Amino acid sequence: MERIAVIDFETTGISPGTxxxxxxxxxxxxxxxxxxxxxxxxxxxGVRVPAFIEQLTGxxxxxxxDAPPAGQVMAEMADFVGDxxxxxHNASFDQKFWDAELALIGRxxxxxxxxxxxxxxxxxxxxxxxxxxxLTRWAGLPATxxxxxxxxxxxxxxxxxxxxxxxxxSHYGLPRVSHQLLCELQKVPAAxxxxxxxxxxxRAWHPVLGMPAAALTVRSRSGRR
DNA sequence: TGCCAGGCCCTCTTTAGGGCCTT
Numbered sequence: 001m002e003r004i005a006v007i008d009f010e011t012t013g014i015s016p017g018t019x020x021x022x023x024x025x026x027x028x029x030x031x032x033x034x035x036x037x038x039x040x041x042x043x044x045x046g047v048r049v050p051a052f053i054e055q056l057t058g059x060x061x062x063x064x065x066d067a068p069p070a071g072q073v074m075a076e077m078a079d080f081v082g083d084x085x086x087x088x089h090n091a092s093f094d095q096k097f098w099d100a101e102l103a104l105i106g107r108x109x110x111x112x113x114x115x116x117x118x119x120x121x122x123x124x125x126x127x128x129x130x131x132x133x134x135l136t137r138w139a140g141l142p143a144t145x146x147x148x149x150x151x152x153x154x155x156x157x158x159x160x161x162x163x164x165x166x167x168x169x170s171h172y173g174l175p176r177v178s179h180q181l182l183c184e185l186q187k188v189p190a191a192x193x194x195x196x197x198x199x200x201x202x203r204a205w206h207p208v209l210g211m212p213a214a215a216l217t218v219r220s221r222s223g224r225r
Numbered sequence: 226t227g228c229c230a231g232g233c234c235c236t237c238t239t240t241a242g243g244g245c246c247t248t
Binding site: 010015092115 | 229230231232233234235245246247248
């Protein structure tokens with residue numbers, strides 16, 4: 001899989017549309033299944049952290065007073081991620097905050113988001129539920145630190161992404177998994193996932209030589225040089 | 226004044242309702 005950025009926000013609430021702001025962000029860069037870089041920072045948006053959120057995340061208003069300005073953090077984060085496609089657990093949540101915080105500094109997102117929650121619902125239907133922590137324990141993935149902190153949650157989501165990747169390659173026989181495929185898969189109705197993956201696996205393998213179509217493409221390009 | 230998300234997914238659905246998931 002190409003280089004992908006798995007991100008996670010901690011915020012003061014559930015929606016930027018109701019005045020909620022980000023309090024912490026983290027990104028984990030994954031390349032060929034390995035974590036190659038990390039970014040994490042608290043961010044001061046000049047807001048008060050509600051008591052419920054402080055209890056949930058451990059992030060307090062006092063902690064944010066000493067944090068760098070939210071705009072500075074978002075600019076650094078956008079530069080760190082670059083054009084890598086994004087993944088988050090329940091991406092609709094993180095996407096809203098990503099776009100809202102970037103808009104405040106006059107920037108916008110160009111890359112697509114894939115959602116590990118939607119993918120897990122399709123590929124891990126037997127899990128007791130699809131919360132990030134539950135999936136991590138259920139799949140036997142490593143603990144990454146304090147839950148509900150951005151870096152620990154981003155690393156958990158990255159591990160989950162690796163587990164889903166393994167399911168697609170070992171269980172469903174896909175020779176290659178791209179971010180674009182994940183974006184297509186997360187839109188497929190759950191009842192049709194098996195048929196979709198069977199068609200994808202059939203298309204990905206050369207019908208005569210029994211080789212991954214992607215590998216054939218690479219060899220062909222190399223041969224012309 | 227009081228309230229305040231929203232997309233996905235399932236079902237006792239589709240002219241709807243409610244749980245899940247994120248903070």
